[in-house]
Amino acid sequence: MDPKRDSGLNEDTRSWQSFHPLTHNHEAKKEEGITKKRGGKPGAVLYKQLVSSVRDTPRVCTSHGTDAPLGPLIIIMKKIITVFGSTEKIISSPLSTIPTTNPPTLGAQGGSVAKALLEDGTFAVRAVTRDTSKPAALKLKEAGAEVVAADLDDKRSLEAALTGAYGAFVVTTHGWEDSSKEKEIIQGKAVADLAKSLGLKHVIFSGLENVKKLTGGKLEVHHFDGKGEVEEYFRAVGVPTTSVRLPYYYENLLTIFKKHTSKDGKVYDLRLPVGDVLLDGMSVEDLGHVVVSILKSPSEYIGKDIGLSAEKLKVEQYAEIMSKVTGKTIKDAKISPEDYEKHGGAKTLANMFRFYMMRPVRDVELTLKLNPKAKKFRHWLEENKEAFKDL
Incomplete structure (x- = not known):
């Protein structure tokens, strides 16, 4: 030779x-x-x-x-990307009175990323799940992924899942119980420590802002704050990291923010307490190709926090589009975070909406650069309108 x-x-x-x-x-x-x-x-x-x-x-x-x-x-x-959250679901919703038969899931994020990586073909995919016999895990394996069992609470399994990998997509769990924030921080720090010791070249973390820190303690949003602390830790220990911050999921409209029927039973109220502020939205399905683009341009994105958004709409506009696509009468309920909280809404979610009203950075132009096919709300709704037929 x-x-x-x-x-x-x-x-x-x-x-x-x-x-x-x-x-x-x-x-x-x-x-x-x-x-x-x-x-x-x-x-x-x-x-x-x-x-x-x-x-x-x-x-x-x-x-x-x-x-x-x-x-x-x-x-x-090929360089291996370890993908966490490929099949697991979030434990539960904080809104016990609202049906959560198909809640937004960790599997939605990790599954989207694994699917996009497999479609692109540049990297090898190592999909992490607690149960490799799940149908979702088997489908990933059939599609060409390496599927491994690991648990964010088990350091030995985490080390095996990360060993030999070039990079990783990391999403931590939040179960809504009082101790969940602390548990999420412990999990995230364990992954960060291993990523550092094993020499991973690029970690993409599904993060969010540390709202408590940003507001000087005035607002606490547990499922934001925990991820914010983990974001900071990845950087503090020297892991080459990009943080992607998802906006409001369109998929939430099918679950924890389902429409409420008005008193006369003829009109559906869309109860999103952000006033007239433009609310960023995106389908979690479109995260995957964003992550692929970031992984393919590490020098451009390592060290950055990327706020994602496919579109900015007022609640009134969301309601109008929903009415046109579904054929039902849907109106903005025009409630405040205070009203939302008084009527049984979880305080941490009321604070999330208060934070949204502060207009955190979510960049539509950059999102569409990273994934030109990221769907606007109308497009997503038209693809999923059958899910709304039994409102």
Whole structure:
């Protein structure tokens, strides 16, 4: 093999080289299902996501006296991205009186990221789940992901899930119980410490603002504040990190912020207490390709906090679009955060809306640069209008 011809593999690229014996007609044998096992630990699965290229170098086949292709098979393994939250659901909603049959989930974020990475093909995907037998996990495996069992509360399994990875998409859990914020911080710091010790080159963290810190303690939004502290910790320990901050999910309209029927039963009230402030929105399904774009341009995005938004609309505009698409009469209930809280809304969510009214940075232009196909609300609603037929 000519080392000059076969150099050009950078230090981030792993390769194996092997020579193929010739068949009688001088054709190189083809190998399928090339595998490499990893010691029997979690994550020790078959590497199906290999990019291979054969460089045929003419050599003399002495047994036949002719030139024949006897070049090295160079197998280049893609950089691995460990994706957390690929299938798990958030434990529960803080609004016990509101149906939550299909709540927004960690699986929605991680699943979106894993799917987009597989579609793009630049990176290998290691999808992390607590239960590898779940249908969602099996589907990811069928699509070409390496699916491994790990738990954010189990350091040994986390280390196995991150070992050998180039980068990771990390989303921590928030279960709404009183201790959840502290638990989320512990989980996030454990991942950050491992990412640092294992030398990961790029972590994308699903973060949010530390509202308590930003407002000098005037507002506490537990599911924001915990993620905000973890964001800060990743940077403090020196992990190359990009934080993506999602806005209000369109999917929330199907669950915890479902429409309320007016007293006469003919009109549906959309109860989003932000006044006339423009509320940023986005489908969680569109997060995946945002993450792919960030991973492909690390020098541009490492160290940045990216506030995402596909569109900015007033609640009145959300209601108007919903009326037109669903054929039902839906109106802005025009309630304040105070009214929302008085009528049974969780204080932490009332504070979230108060924070939204402060207009945190969410960048539509950058979001559409990262994912040009991110859906506007009307487009998303038209795709999902069947879900609203039984309002």
